[in-house]
Amino acid sequence: MSKGYLISLEGGEGAGKTTILEKLEKYFQSKNIEYITTREPGGVHISEQIREIILDKDNVEMDPKTEALLFAAARRQHLVQKVVPALEAGKIVFMDRYVDSSLIYQGYVRGMGVDEVFELNQYAIEDLLPDVTLYFDLSPEVGLGRINKDDSREVNRLDLEEGSFHHKVREGYLMLKDKFERFEVIDAEKDLEAVFTQVIEVLVKRGVING
Numbered sequence: 753m754s755k756g757y758l759i760s761l762e763g764g765e766g767a768g769k770t771t772i773l774e775k776l777e778k779y780f781q782s783k784n785i786e787y788i789t790t791r792e793p794g795g796v797h798i799s800e801q802i803r804e805i806i807l808d809k810d811n812v813e814m815d816p817k818t819e820a821l822l823f824a825a826a827r828r829q830h831l832v833q834k835v836v837p838a839l840e841a842g843k844i845v846f847m848d849r850y851v852d853s854s855l856i857y858q859g860y861v862r863g864m865g866v867d868e869v870f871e872l873n874q875y876a877i878e879d880l881l882p883d884v885t886l887y888f889d890l891s892p893e894v895g896l897g898r899i900n901k902d903d904s905r906e907v908n909r910l911d912l913e914e915g916s917f918h919h920k921v922r923e924g925y926l927m928l929k930d931k932f933e934r935f936e937v938i939d940a941e942k943d944l945e946a947v948f949t950q951v952i953e954v955l956v957k958r959g960v961i962n963g
């Protein structure tokens with residue numbers, strides 16, 4: 753039985769999750785709270801290798817089911833090697849994307865079906881769902897505009913999808929928020945400080961940290 757907290761960060765492209773994670777690290781360090789930050793797909797060597805295959809701009813012939821299986825495989829290795837041990841040690845685990853990304857991108861947007869993709873992932877995650885999911889909501893225009901301004905960010909195969917893809921991503925997340933009690937919507941169009949304040953308020957409300 754795990755003792756820590758699993759917090760996933762979800763959202764469309766350019767939602768600012770990575771920047772918020774950096775701010776969370778500083779905050780948790782200053783409070784001496786045990787935590788780790790990690791990301792999907794990736795987080796450990798094998799999963800980072802799978803990430804490269806999935807996001808490679810040249811892999812245009814990738815079949816949707818192959819893509820879903822690779823995400824699930826990367827997820828499994830990451831959980832076993834890094835996430836579960838951290839939770840068992842009582843740490844707070846902040847994860848930049850988790851299973852909801854598969855439900856939305858592969859299940860909803862690519863049309864494999866949310867329930868079908870959940871079932872596929874269940875083999876990998878064995879009921880390990882987040883305690884809290886922070887969904888960073890913003891319009892795709894704002895998100896993609898941010899990405900285009902940031903020269904340091906890699907542009908991956910999924911960033912290159914057309915506008916309707918990104919609109920569908922948002923639509924999917926907004927649908928999930930009504931389905932899962934663990935979902936918290938963060939208004940990610942606000943400036944960074946205001947977004948961070950919302951995140952801390954949610955973590956206090958959910959009992960992850962004290963106010």
Ligand code: TMP
Nearest residue numbers: 792793823849850853854857858910911
């Ligand atoms: P990111 O690390 O920049 O968020 O990029 C990862 C990309 O992979 C992003 O476009 C979302 C996508 N993705 C899926 O399609 N399914 C998944 O299960 C995960 C974790 C990510």
